[in-house]
Amino acid sequence: xxxxxxxxxxxxxxxxxxxxxxxxxxxxxxxxxxxxxxxxxxxxxxxxxxxxxxxxxxxxxxxxxxxxxxxxxxxxxxxxxxxxxxxxxxxxxxxxxxxxxxxxxxxxxxxxxxxxxxxxxxxxxxxxxxxxxxxxxxxxxxxxxxxxxxxxxxxxxxxxxxxxxxxxxxxxxxxxxxxxxxxxxxxxxxxxxxxxxxxxxxxxxxxxxxxxxxxxxxxxxxxxxxxxxxxxxxxxxxxxxxxxxxxxxxxxxxxxxxxxxxxxxxxxxxxxxxxxxxxxxxxxxxxxxxxxxxxxxxxxxxxxxxxxxxxxxxxxxxxxxxxxxxxxxxxxxxxxxxxxxxxxxxxxxxxxxxxxxxxxxxxxxxxxxxxxxxxxxxxxxxxxxxxxxxxxxxxxxxxxxxxxxxxxxxxxxxxxxxxxxxxxxxxxxxxxxxxxxxxxxxxxxxxxxxxxxxxxxxxxxxxxxx
Amino acid sequence: xxxxxxxxxxxxxxxxxxxxxxxxxxxxxxxxxxxxxxxxxxxxxxxxxxxxxxxxxxxxxxxxxxxxxxxxxxxxxxxxxxxxxxxxxxxxxxxxxxxxxxxxxxxxxxxxxxxxxxxxxxxxxxxxxxxxxxxxxxxxxxxxxxxxxxxxxxxxxxxxxxxxxxxxxxxxxxxxxxxxxxxxxxxxxxxxxxxxxxxxxxxxxxxxxxxxxxxxxxxxxxxxxxxxxxxxxxxxxxxxxxxxxxxxxxx
Numbered sequence: 001x002x003x004x005x006x007x008x009x010x011x012x013x014x015x016x017x018x019x020x021x022x023x024x025x026x027x028x029x030x031x032x033x034x035x036x037x038x039x040x041x042x043x044x045x046x047x048x049x050x051x052x053x054x055x056x057x058x059x060x061x062x063x064x065x066x067x068x069x070x071x072x073x074x075x076x077x078x079x080x081x082x083x084x085x086x087x088x089x090x091x092x093x094x095x096x097x098x099x100x101x102x103x104x105x106x107x108x109x110x111x112x113x114x115x116x117x118x119x120x121x122x123x124x125x126x127x128x129x130x131x132x133x134x135x136x137x138x139x140x141x142x143x144x145x146x147x148x149x150x151x152x153x154x155x156x157x158x159x160x161x162x163x164x165x166x167x168x169x170x171x172x173x174x175x176x177x178x179x180x181x182x183x184x185x186x187x188x189x190x191x192x193x194x195x196x197x198x199x200x201x202x203x204x205x206x207x208x209x210x211x212x213x214x215x216x217x218x219x220x221x222x223x224x225x226x227x228x229x230x231x232x233x234x235x236x237x238x239x240x241x242x243x244x245x246x247x248x249x250x251x252x253x254x255x256x257x258x259x260x261x262x263x264x265x266x267x268x269x270x271x272x273x274x275x276x277x278x279x280x281x282x283x284x285x286x287x288x289x290x291x292x293x294x295x296x297x298x299x300x301x302x303x304x305x306x307x308x309x310x311x312x313x314x315x316x317x318x319x320x321x322x323x324x325x326x327x328x329x330x331x332x333x334x335x336x337x338x339x340x341x342x343x344x345x346x347x348x349x350x351x352x353x354x355x356x357x358x359x360x361x362x363x364x365x366x367x368x369x370x371x372x373x374x375x376x377x378x379x380x381x382x383x384x385x386x387x388x389x390x391x392x393x394x395x396x397x398x399x400x401x402x403x404x405x406x407x408x409x410x411x412x413x414x415x416x417x418x419x420x421x422x423x424x425x426x427x428x429x430x431x432x433x434x435x436x437x438x439x440x441x442x443x444x445x446x447x448x449x450x451x452x453x454x455x456x457x458x459x460x461x462x463x464x465x466x
Numbered sequence: 467x468x469x470x471x472x473x474x475x476x477x478x479x480x481x482x483x484x485x486x487x488x489x490x491x492x493x494x495x496x497x498x499x500x501x502x503x504x505x506x507x508x509x510x511x512x513x514x515x516x517x518x519x520x521x522x523x524x525x526x527x528x529x530x531x532x533x534x535x536x537x538x539x540x541x542x543x544x545x546x547x548x549x550x551x552x553x554x555x556x557x558x559x560x561x562x563x564x565x566x567x568x569x570x571x572x573x574x575x576x577x578x579x580x581x582x583x584x585x586x587x588x589x590x591x592x593x594x595x596x597x598x599x600x601x602x603x604x605x606x607x608x609x610x611x612x613x614x615x616x617x618x619x620x621x622x623x624x625x626x627x628x629x630x631x632x633x634x635x636x637x638x639x640x641x642x643x644x645x646x647x648x649x650x651x652x653x654x655x656x657x658x659x660x661x662x663x664x665x666x667x668x669x670x671x672x673x674x675x676x677x678x679x680x681x682x683x684x685x686x687x688x689x690x691x692x693x694x695x696x697x698x699x700x701x702x703x704x705x706x707x708x709x710x711x712x713x714x715x716x717x
Contacts, residue, residue, distance in 0.1 A: 081524070081525060084525035084578065087683070088526070088530065088682060094681070094683045095687075252712055255708050255713075256713070258708070259702070259709040261705075262698060263702060266698045269695055269698060272691070273688060273692075273694060280584060280586070285584040285590070287582075288578040288581040288582035289574075289582045290575075
C-alpha cells in the first residue's frame with residue numbers, strides 16, 4: 001500500500017482534490033503508467049493509428065447502440081417497423097442508426113488494417129504473443145457481435161443470412177442438428193431467435209468484448225509496443241531507465257491520435273451523411289424488405305466483412321475434398337521423409353493422416369467447409385508460433401516477402417469479392433485456389449519464413465524528425 | 467506493380483459487367499426531383515389517388531407531408547381519405563385476404579420500396595420509373611396486363627386511365643447467330659387522358675415522391691453533412707498544427 005501523502009494546506013484546490021483521490025484510488029498512478037509515462041517508440045508510422053481508431057469505433061457503437069435500444073423492439077412482428085420508426089419519428093434517429101450501421105463496417109475496416117499492421121511488422125512475436133492472441137479473440141467475438149446484430153433489423157437479408165449461417169452448424173456430425181436448434185430456439189429462424197440474438201448482441205457479447213479489449217491493452221502496456229523496425233526499444237535505456245527511442249504516449253501520441261481521429265471522422269461522416277448505404281454494401285438493399293420466411297431471396301450474401309471467409313466456405317466442394325486429401329497425404333509424406341522425428345512420432349504422423357483422410361471421405365464436404373471457415377480465423381491465433389523468421393519486421397526480411405504479402409492481400413480481397421457474387425464455375429475455381437493459398441501461407445510459414453537473405457537489423461529505430 | 471493492380475481491376479470489372487448483362491430489362495434513369503416541392507406534392511397526390519387504395523405506406527405518417535411544403539389543413543382536406551387523423555400512418559383499406567385472391571399476392575408496403583428495389587442495375591427509383599412506363603396489354607394474363615421489367619406482374623396497370631393501352635413493337639435482330647427479339651418502340655392502342663410526354667412527367671413526380679418517402683430525412687442529411695465536414699476540416703487543420711508543434715521537439 002502506498003504511503004498516505006500529506007499536502008500543504010496552501011495548495012490550490014485542484015491539487016488538494018487530486019491528492020485526496022490519489023490517497024484513495026491510484027488515479028495519477030494509472031494515468032502515468034498508461035499515458036504520461038508510457039513510453040512508445042517514436043518511429044510509429046500511419047499504420048499505428050488503427051488501434052486507437054478501433055477503440056473510438058467501439059465507443060461510437062456502444063453509445064449509438066444505447067440510444068437505438070431505447071427505441072428498438074426485439075419482436076418479430078414489430079422489429080422492422082421499429083427500425084423505420086427510428087429512421088422517421090425519433091429525433092435524429094436516422095443519424096444514430098446510420099452511425100451504428102456505418103460503424104459496424106468501419107469497425108471491420110480498421111480492425112483488418114490493424115491486424116495487417118501486426119502481420120507485416122511482426123507485432124505478434126515474442127514477447128507479444130498474448131497481445132496478439134487477445135486481439136484474435138477480439139476479432140472472433142466481433143464477428144459474432146456483428147452477425148447477431150445484423151439479424152435485428154429483421155429484413156430479408158437479416159433473416160436469410162442468419163438462416164444460412166445457423167444451418168451451417170447442423171452440418172457438424174452427431175450434435176449439429178441439435179446445436180442449430182439450440183442457437184435458433186426454434187426449427188426456423190423466428191421470434192425466439194431474434195430475442196436471444198438481441199440479448200447476446202446488447203449484453204453478453206459486448207461484455208466479453210470489453211473484457212478482451214482491457215486484457216489486450218493491459219498486455220500491450222506490460223510489454224510495450226512494437227514498431228515498424230521491429231527493434232525492442234527497451235534494450236537501449238538512458239540512466240533513468242527510460243528507453244532512448246521512447247517518447248511519452250501523452251502528449252505525443254495523444255495529439256497524433258487526435259489528428260488521426262479527425263481524418264477518420266471526415267471519412268466516416270462523409271459515408272454517414274452522403275452514402276449511408278454505401279452502394280448496397282453497408283446497408284443491403286434487400287434488407288429494406290421485411291423478413292418473410294416464405295420467400296427466399298434469389299441471392300443470399302453475407303455483409304462484405306464476412307465474405308472472404310464465406311468464399312472459403314463455398315470453396316469446399318466434394319471435388320475440392322480430393323485436393324485437400326492430396327494435401328494431407330503430401331504433408332504426411334514430407335513429415336515422414338524430411339522431418340527429424342523418431343519412429344514413434346513418424347508412426348503417429350502417418351496414423352493421424354490416415355484417420356483424417358478417412359474422416360474427410362466419410363463426412364460431407366459441407367462440414368469441412370464450416371471447418372475451413374472457422375479454421376481461417378482460428379489459424380490466426382497460432383501465428384506467433386508459425387513464424388520462424390529471425391527478424392520481426394518486413395523491412396529486414398528478404399525482398400520477395402513483400403511480394404508474398406501483397407499476393408496475400410490481393411488474394412484476400414478476391415476472396416471477399418467472390419463472396420459477394422452469386423456462385424459461378426470460374427469463381428468457384430478461383431476461390432478454391434485462393435483458399436489453398438490462404439491456408440498455405442500460414443501452414444507453410446514455419447518453412448518459408450526461414451528462407452532467403454535477411455537484412456541486418458539496426459540496434460536503434462530509424463527515425464527522421466518531421 | 468501498377469500494371470498488376472490494373473489487370474486485377476480489369477478482370478474484376480469485366481466479370482462484373484458480364485454478370486450484370488445477364489440481368490433483366492435495361493432501366494431508364496429516373497429524374498431526380500426529391501428537392502422539387504411542386505413535383506413532390508403532385509407525386510403525393512398521385513400516390514394517394516392511385517396507389518394507396520391497395521398499397522400501404524405503413525411507416526409513413528400523413529403529417530410528415532409538411533416536409534414537402536403542405537400544411538396540416540391541406541393534408542387533412544386533400545390527402546387523408548383512409549383516416550381522419552393526420553398523425554396516422556398511410557394504411558390502405560384493402561383486405562389482405564381479398565387482395566391475395568385478386569392478385570395472387572399481397573400488395574407490398576410502399577414506404578421504403580424505392581430503397582428495397584435498388585440493385586446494381588440502377589436505383590429503386592429507376593426501377594419503378596421504368597416499371598410504370600412499360601406496361602402493355604396481354605390477354606393471356608389473368609389481369610389482362612403484363613410488364614417488361616416485371617414479367618407476369620400481379621398488379622394490372624394502376625395508371626391505365628392516364629396512360630391508355632399500349633403494345634410493344636418488336637423487331638427481330640440477328641445477333642451472334644441467334645435471332646433475338648428486341649423492343650423497337652410502343653404502339654398506342656387506346657389513348658389515355660395524358661400524352662406520352664405528360665405521362666412520363668407525372669410518373670417522374672410519383673417516383674420522386676416514393677423516393678422521398680423512402681427516407682424523408684435524405685435531403686436534410688446531405689445539408690447537415692456539408693456543415694459537419696466543414697467543421698471537421700477546420701478541426702483537422704487545428705489538430706494537424708497542434709500535432710506538428712508538439713512533434714517538433716522529438717529529435
